[in-house]
Amino acid sequence: MHHFKWRMAFLCLLNLGLITGCASDNEEDLYANPGTCDTSAVTFSGTMNAILENRGCKGCHGAASPSGGVILDSFAEVQKRANSGQLMGAITHAPGFTPMPFGGTKISDCEIASIKKWIDNGTPNN
Numbered sequence: 001m002h003h004f005k006w007r008m009a010f011l012c013l014l015n016l017g018l019i020t021g022c023a024s025d026n027e028e029d030l031y032a033n034p035g036t037c038d039t040s041a042v043t044f045s046g047t048m049n050a051i052l053e054n055r056g057c058k059g060c061h062g063a064a065s066p067s068g069g070v071i072l073d074s075f076a077e078v079q080k081r082a083n084s085g086q087l088m089g090a091i092t093h094a095p096g097f098t099p100m101p102f103g104g105t106k107i108s109d110c111e112i113a114s115i116k117k118w119i120d121n122g123t124p125n126n
């Protein structure tokens, strides 16, 4: 139990830098025009991978040592968490879920809308 807590604290420190470091780059990519959010061409390989990478999700949820047992660096595992409702619950900070990114700032509304669109599309492996 103690070990787990220290590991978590360490991972959080590691990822704080990552999250803040990438936040601005990421928003530029997603907001070609400020105030607009285009979710018409959302893909797993492009959009989803970019968000999970840029927001530090993969750093804590890699297959080798996944926080909370949640793996987010493979299509099948992301699809599993999408279908269980955990992915949306965690990123929207819904009651009953642990808010993600863990210890970090909520991801942008456009990123949340993009993930929701991918789920609404039926979680395609595209």
Ligand code: HEC
Residues within 6 Å of the ligand: 008, 011, 012, 015, 052, 055, 056, 057, 058, 059, 060, 061, 067, 068, 070, 081, 086, 087, 090, 091, 096, 097, 098, 099, 100, 101, 102, 103, 104, 107
């Ligand atoms: C600093 C490490 C860290 C980062 C960054 C992080 N997570 Fe997590 N995540 C955790 C830990 C630790 C847990 C287990 C929490 C628990 O058991 O309450 C977890 C749990 C989860 C869960 C299960 C939540 C639930 O209540 O069922 C999901 C889904 C998840 N993370 C998705 C994400 C996504 C998506 C991102 C990026 C936007 C992300 N995580 C970023 C550490 C992290």
